[in-house]
Amino acid sequence: MWAYILRRLLYNIPVYLGIIALLMVALRVNDPVWGFLGKNADQEAYEVKKHAMGLDRPFHEQYIGFLGELATFDFERESWTQQGRTVGDLVADSIGPSLAITVPAMALTTLVALVIAILSAYTRGRLPDKFMMVSAVLGMSISFLVYIIFGQYWGAYVLNDRLGTEVFAIQGYESGLANWKHYCLLPVLISTIVAVGYDTRFYRAVMVEETNRDYIVTARAKGAGKGRIMFVHMLKNAMIPIVTRVMITMPFLVMGSLLLEVYFNIPGMGRALYKAISENDFPVTEVLVALFAGVFILTVILTDVIYALVDPRVRLQ
Amino acid sequence: MIRRFLGSRALRKFSRDKLALVSLVVILLYLGVAGAVGFFGFIDREDTTDRIGPDNQVGWFETPTVEQRIHALEFYLDQIDGALGRRDPAKALAAIDFFGLRLASTDPDEVGETLDEVAEPFDELYEVLEEDAFDDDPANEERLGDVEEGILGMFVEPEGGAGRFRRLALAFGTDRQGRSILLRALYSIKVAVQIGLVSALISVLIGTLLGGAAAFFGGWVDAAVVWLYSTFSAIPYIVLLMVLASMFLGSSYEGTLVPVYVAFCSTFWIGPCRVIRGEVMKLRELEYVQAATAVGFGRMRVLMKHVLPNTTHLMFINFSLLFIGAIKAEVILSFLNLGVKNEPSWGVMINQSRQEVISGFMWQIGTATFFMFALVLAFNVLSDALQDAFDPKHV
Numbered sequence: 108m109w110a111y112i113l114r115r116l117l118y119n120i121p122v123y124l125g126i127i128a129l130l131m132v133a134l135r136v137n138d139p140v141w142g143f144l145g146k147n148a149d150q151e152a153y154e155v156k157k158h159a160m161g162l163d164r165p166f167h168e169q170y171i172g173f174l175g176e177l178a179t180f181d182f183e184r185e186s187w188t189q190q191g192r193t194v195g196d197l198v199a200d201s202i203g204p205s206l207a208i209t210v211p212a213m214a215l216t217t218l219v220a221l222v223i224a225i226l227s228a229y230t231r232g233r234l235p236d237k238f239m240m241v242s243a244v245l246g247m248s249i250s251f252l253v254y255i256i257f258g259q260y261w262g263a264y265v266l267n268d269r270l271g272t273e274v275f276a277i278q279g280y281e282s283g284l285a286n287w288k289h290y291c292l293l294p295v296l297i298s299t300i301v302a303v304g305y306d307t308r309f310y311r312a313v314m315v316e317e318t319n320r321d322y323i324v325t326a327r328a329k330g331a332g333k334g335r336i337m338f339v340h341m342l343k344n345a346m347i348p349i350v351t352r353v354m355i356t357m358p359f360l361v362m363g364s365l366l367l368e369v370y371f372n373i374p375g376m377g378r379a380l381y382k383a384i385s386e387n388d389f390p391v392t393e394v395l396v397a398l399f400a401g402v403f404i405l406t407v408i409l410t411d412v413i414y415a416l417v418d419p420r421v422r423l424q
Numbered sequence: 425m426i427r428r429f430l431g432s433r434a435l436r437k438f439s440r441d442k443l444a445l446v447s448l449v450v451i452l453l454y455l456g457v458a459g460a461v462g463f464f465g466f467i468d469r470e471d472t473t474d475r476i477g478p479d480n481q482v483g484w485f486e487t488p489t490v491e492q493r494i495h496a497l498e499f500y501l502d503q504i505d506g507a508l509g510r511r512d513p514a515k516a517l518a519a520i521d522f523f524g525l526r527l528a529s530t531d532p533d534e535v536g537e538t539l540d541e542v543a544e545p546f547d548e549l550y551e552v553l554e555e556d557a558f559d560d561d562p563a564n565e566e567r568l569g570d571v572e573e574g575i576l577g578m579f580v581e582p583e584g585g586a587g588r589f590r591r592l593a594l595a596f597g598t599d600r601q602g603r604s605i606l607l608r609a610l611y612s613i614k615v616a617v618q619i620g621l622v623s624a625l626i627s628v629l630i631g632t633l634l635g636g637a638a639a640f641f642g643g644w645v646d647a648a649v650v651w652l653y654s655t656f657s658a659i660p661y662i663v664l665l666m667v668l669a670s671m672f673l674g675s676s677y678e679g680t681l682v683p684v685y686v687a688f689c690s691t692f693w694i695g696p697c698r699v700i701r702g703e704v705m706k707l708r709e710l711e712y713v714q715a716a717t718a719v720g721f722g723r724m725r726v727l728m729k730h731v732l733p734n735t736t737h738l739m740f741i742n743f744s745l746l747f748i749g750a751i752k753a754e755v756i757l758s759f760l761n762l763g764v765k766n767e768p769s770w771g772v773m774i775n776q777s778r779q780e781v782i783s784g785f786m787w788q789i790g791t792a793t794f795f796m797f798a799l800v801l802a803f804n805v806l807s808d809a810l811q812d813a814f815d816p817k818h819v
Contacts, residue, residue, distance in 0.1 A: 125655035136671045146674075244808070248801035250755045252774050253793050260781045365662055366756065380663065381760065384670050396667060400659050407658070 111415065115408045126400045127177070130393065131170060135162075139389035143187055160390065177397055184390040188382075194394040197379055204280050205375030207291050208367060209360040212298040217353055220303050224310030229337055231315060240311070243304040251301050255370050258297035278372040294367045306352070313348045317341045347418050354410040434737070437813045444809030447802035454799050457610060458617035472611045472768045475602040476523045476593055480785045483597040483605070490558055493568060497546060497575050499602075504539055504578070508532060523590045523604075524582030535578065542574035597787035599776060608768040609791045615769040616751050616799065619681060623688035624746035628739050630689070631696030632732060638697075639704035640727045649701070653694045664691050665753060669762035679765030684757060688750050696742040703735050737814035744807040748800050755796075770796045 140157045141148070157163050161172060176184075182195035189197075223239055230236045263277040275293040280286075317323065318341065326336050365377030372378070376395070383391035438444055460466035478499035482488050488496070504527070507516035513532035520527055529535060549558075549568055558564050581587055593604035638649035656664070665687045672683035707713060708731060716726045751770070757763030758771030765772070770792045777789035 119654075121651060122654045122658055125651060126658050129655060130659070130667065133667050133671055137674055142674055244804050245801065248797050248804055249793060250752055250770075250774060250796060252755050252759050252771075253789065256774070256778055256781050256789060264782060366759065369760070381666070384666050385761065392667075396659060396663055399663055403658050403660060 108412075112408070112412055115411055119404050119408060123401065123404055124174075127174060127397060128170065130396050130400070131166070131173065134389065134393055135166075139387060143387040143389065173393070173397075176394075177401070182394060184394060186383075186388055186391050188386045188388045188391075194391050197391060198376070198395070198398065201374055201376045201379045203282060203375075204373050205368070205377065206360065207282075207287060208294050208298070208364060208373065208375065211291070212295045212302070212364070213353070213356060213360060215295065215299045216302045216306055217349075219299060220306035220310055221349070223303070223307045224314060225337070225342070227307065227311045228314035228318070229333075231318075239307065243307050246300075246304040247308075251366060254297055254301050255366060258293065258300075259370070262293045262296070278370075280371075280373040290371075290373070294364070294371050294373065298364050298367055309352060310345075310349060313345050314341060317345050320344075347414070350417060351410060351414055354406065354413060357406045357409075434813045438809060441809045441812070443805055444813075447805040447809070450798060450802040451806065454613055454802075455617060458614045461611055461614040462618070467607050467611045469611075469767070471523075471593070472603060472608045474523070476590070476604045477525075477598055477602055479598060479600050479602045480780060480783075480787075481594065481598040481602075482785075483787050483791075484595045486597075486787075490553065490568065493572065494546075494550060494553055497572060498550070500575050500579070501539070501543065501546065504535060508536055508539070523593055524586040525579050525590065526582075527578055528580045529578075538574070538578055542571055546571050546575070596791045597785075599773070599788050600780060605773075605788050605791050608773060609770070609795045611767070612769045612773065612792070613795065613799075615681075615764060615767050616754065616796070619684055619688070619754055619769075620747040620750045622681075622685055623692055623750040624743045626685075626689045627692035627746050628696045628743050630693040631698075631742070632700050632735065632739055634693070635697035635700035636704050636727060636732050636735070639701040640708055640731060641723070646701075649697070653697050656691065657694050661691055662756065665757065666760060666762060669757055669760075673762075681764060681767075684754060684763060687757070687762075688753060692746050692749060695746065696739065699738050699742060700732075700735050703738055704731055707731050707734055737810070741807060741810045741814065744803050744810060748803045748807070751796060751800055 140153055140160070140162060144153060144156065154163075161169055164172075176182075182193060182198065184194050186192050186194065186197065227236045227239045259277065263275045266275065267273050267277075273289075276290045280290050322340060322344075323336060326340050331340070365381060367373070368375040368378040369381050376399075380392065380395045380399075382388070383395060457466075478496040480492075481496060482492060503520055504517070507513060507520060510516040514530055517527055517530040517532065517535060527535065545567060549564065549571060552558050552561075552564060582590055593607050596604075596606040596609070599605055599608070634649050634652070638646040659667070668687040668690060669683045672678050672686070677683055713726060713730060716730045717723075721730075754763055754769060755771035755774055758769060758775045763769070763771050773788055773792035777785075777792070780786075780788055
């Protein structure tokens with residue numbers, strides 16, 4: 108087991124080195140210092156800023172330096188746009204709001220999608236199934252942004268207007284469990300509505316595929332009822348791809364739902380990255396993307412390991 | 425080859441699927457409009473940037489409210505008033521042209537006289553509206569009609585083809601800058617098809633070649649390709665899009681389609697690459713491939729002529745999926761201010777309509793969403809049908 112984990116880790120080291128190289132090149136195509144200071148900036152100020160960031164050194168030195176920073180978890184770089192705040196501070200402040208949205212959203216989406224998928228697979232080919240699958244395809248054909256715009260319009264503006272009190276905040280965020288419903292419930296609902304179509308289709312496909320397997324035929328032959336086959340035999344086996352899918356979405360929990368955060372002005376990780384990129388805050392952008400990629404790789408490894416534990420067919424060799 | 429395709433099981437199965445055929449027709453229709461706009465100039469760029477009338481005018485099946493009517497009149501009055509204040513009023517009046525809607529007379533004195541006549545009752549009505557007292561007196565409705573007649577009577581509607589074009593352009597209302605929503609939405613078809621075709625085509629091409637080569641040659645080629653796609657896919661998709669698109673900020677490519685192409689192509693090739701690699705892994709073990717090798721064909725020839733053609737169905741399915749992906753991702757890039765800026769696109773329109781929705785004006789978001797919805801839905805149905813038709817397990 109440990110050997111397997113270790114091997115997966117070693118295998119991903121060159122991948123991570125590649126990501127960092129790709130990221131550093133992409134962020135240096137446009138001179139980040141000119142981008143931040145503006146085209147008419149003073150040459151001297153430019154040199155000072157460039158030197159302070161170490162951007163005047165050769166690329167390989169910068170590369171090794173940045174890898175060193177990441178390897179020692181040194182997030183002390185100061186933001187260019189927010190004086191006196193380090194990247195570490197930014198991450199510490201924004202991870203909470205992100206999780207407050209994404210964790211409930213993922214739980215709710217998975218639950219709703221599973222229930223619909225089971226119903227759909229159970230009534231396969233008949234009216235409820237057709238209705239649900241058509242709705243899923245219709246829903247998938249509308250842009251995420253449209254859901255957000257109308258979600259905010261009906262959920263916040265119209266609803267508040269009708270009821271006379273503010274049920275959902277139009278935007279913004281305050282920490283604390285008491286404020287959660289006010290600020291986060293609406294984004295969570297919107298994100299669930301958007302994601303549920305994709306997940307339902309996937310889970311349904313998984314279950315339909317399971318229905319064609321031999322063990323289902325066996326179960327049917329020995330006289331098991333439809334419900335028993337569905338919930339006792341099939342769901343257990345269908346759990347493997349389902350667990351994988353849920354695991355795969357884990358890294359996105361950390362990143363937060365970037366669009367929702369930007370639209371609803373929720374100070375999470377996604378919005379922090381968006382602000383860093385749009386305000387040319389180079390040190391923050393570089394570290395945040397590198398962090399996301401690192402978390403992503405770790406979860407992928409974790410998924411592999413869990414997969415190997417859940418599915419006896421996967422060998423650890 | 426063609427005869428074999430026409431008689432194939434997949435085509436028979438596909439053509440039995442009525443919904444898929446309908447979606448194919450819809451897609452062809454969109455391609456036709458895109459071609460008409462792109463190659464024959466059915467809609468000029470100017471048609472999508474010029475003012476056609478007052479801002480946020482409603483479309484054909486909604487009757488404008490009193491506020492909207494007065495707002496429109498105010499707009500026309502301001503235009504005339506502004507022109508009269510110029511150094512050469514006659515020339516400025518003659519320059520007033522909203523898609524062929526011109527002033528009947530461009531003589532400053534005459535126009536000034538008529539303006540004075542209608543301005544007074546208009547101001548009164550405006551005040552009544554301000555005080556929220558419009559509905560108190562039923563005569564107000566009539567007075568508004570008179571003022572409308574007076575102000576709009578100063579203009580002459582274009583006739584014939586130009587008149588029909590103007591009415592068509594106004595059919596779905598105007599946006600916040602008084603531009604025609606329908607023309608912008610139609611022009612966006614060209615932009616969407618362009619983005620979809622280029623991104624999906626290049627991505628599928630890169631993915632197929634890399635994935636095919638990786639699986640077929642194995643060894644270090646495989647290791648390199650797997651490393652490459654693991655690297656690209658380890659950065660969350662939307663973050664990679666943002667980083668890549670922001671590379672072009674400040675350069676002369678900003679706002680054009682180039683950053684969009686680069687961002688999409690470098691993220692989208694991963695999907696087809698994975699799928700084709702998996703398929704070729706299976707194919708290369710088959711006897712016909714060994715036979716081709718035994719006959720003495722070169723490795724490259726076997727890959728290009730014998731193996732990759734057998735992955736065509738996967739290319740089609742992936743193309744269709746990536747086309748949808750590109751159109752939807754374009755909206756997101758526009759929202760993040762990293763997308764198209766020089767041309768109208770559905771993303772630009774949806775993004776612009778954020779403020780309008782709050783004030784209850786739905787025409788722009790509705791139109792853009794509808795046009796996008798029909799195309800994406802058609803591609804969704806087509807992808808499903810293709811997957812069904814090419815799936816040998818289905819009968």
